[in-house]
Amino acid sequence: MGTIVVTGAASGIGAATRERLEADGHRTIGVDRHEADVVADLGSPEGRRTAIDKIRADSNGILDGVVSAAGLGPYDEPHAVTRVNYFGAIAMLDELRPLLAAGTAPAAVAISSVGAVFTSLVIPAYLEACLAGDETRAQAEIADQDGNTAYVNAKHALALAVRARAPDWGAAGIRLNAVAPGSTETPMLDRLHQHPELGPAVRGLPIPLGRSALPRELANAIAFLLGPDAGYVHGSVLFVDGGSDAVVRPDAL
Numbered sequence: 486m487g488t489i490v491v492t493g494a495a496s497g498i499g500a501a502t503r504e505r506l507e508a509d510g511h512r513t514i515g516v517d518r519h520e521a522d523v524v525a526d527l528g529s530p531e532g533r534r535t536a537i538d539k540i541r542a543d544s545n546g547i548l549d550g551v552v553s554a555a556g557l558g559p560y561d562e563p564h565a566v567t568r569v570n571y572f573g574a575i576a577m578l579d580e581l582r583p584l585l586a587a588g589t590a591p592a593a594v595a596i597s598s599v600g601a602v603f604t605s606l607v608i609p610a611y612l613e614a615c616l617a618g619d620e621t622r623a624q625a626e627i628a629d630q631d632g633n634t635a636y637v638n639a640k641h642a643l644a645l646a647v648r649a650r651a652p653d654w655g656a657a658g659i660r661l662n663a664v665a666p667g668s669t670e671t672p673m674l675d676r677l678h679q680h681p682e683l684g685p686a687v688r689g690l691p692i693p694l695g696r697s698a699l700p701r702e703l704a705n706a707i708a709f710l711l712g713p714d715a716g717y718v719h720g721s722v723l724f725v726d727g728g729s730d731a732v733v734r735p736d737a738l
């Protein structure tokens with residue numbers, strides 16, 4: 486049994502993940518803007534620093550897992566989406582890596598999105614800036630775009646960033662993967678459904694299994710990726726989307 490950080494733990498997928506991990510006997514440290522062990526805004530450098538310092542103190546510098554699930558929705562403002570969904574998410578992984586290195590069979594999971602596969606919206610210069618860790622340049626590249634474009638790009642960049650870290654993290658003995666959820670019944674999806682433009686588009690997403698996911702179905706996949714049954718799974722993006730990606734991009738692996 487280990488100590489696992491879950492960001493976005495106050496709601497939706499993060500809350501379900503926390504519940505599942507605790508039922509499995511793990512100790513979790515929840516991070517969120519409210520109702521969490523560590524209350525911090527992961528959109529700001531100060532908030533990220535506060536979170537890291539508090540997690541280090543609460544864990545005695547030893548972690549066995551990290552789940553970077555905190556995120557804003559495609560209806561949010563593009564700069565805020567960039568701050569939280571890419572730079573906040575990746576900062577938690579990178580900054581907590583030394584704590585994971587002290588853990589037992591450590592593993593981390595980032596939460597991307599099936600939205601990342603809508604590559605017609607991808608802005609290569611934004612991805613490049615994200616992967617270079619240049620938040621100022623990424624914000625400049627997204628300035629004229631809407632929240633949905635920022636969301637697609639940030640989630641695409643996050644999946645690429647996980648893959649780019651495979652050599653280093655693997656050599657350090659820390660597994661790192663991403664989950665790409667499809668439509669999942671959380672407050673974020675409720676808000677999306679109510680949005681005048683994004684609502685119809687989201688409802689129109691083809692889902693071969695014919696229904697949205699329950700948050701605990703995402704938690705199950707995340708628990709698998711963190712655990713010993715996934716001992717050889719590393720640098721992967723696992724789509725947990727009822728088959729949506731297979732329909733949107735049938736020719737892509």
Ligand SMILES: NC(=O)c1ccc[n+]([C@@H]2O[C@H](COP(=O)([O-])OP(=O)(O)OC[C@H]3O[C@@H](n4cnc5c(N)ncnc54)[C@H](O)[C@@H]3O)[C@@H](O)[C@H]2O)c1
Nearest residue numbers: 493496497498517518526527528555556598668669671673
């Ligand atoms: N629900 C879906 O259909 C869906 C689909 C694909 C991907 N996702 C991704 O899954 C993750 C979880 O989403 P969810 O559906 O559970 O959403 P949610 O809105 O229910 O939960 C997100 C949580 O993140 C927290 N958060 C947001 N900004 C934060 C910040 N600056 N600092 C700290 N915490 C912050 C919120 O307070 C909230 O508790 C997100 O990264 C989201 O993009 C969700």
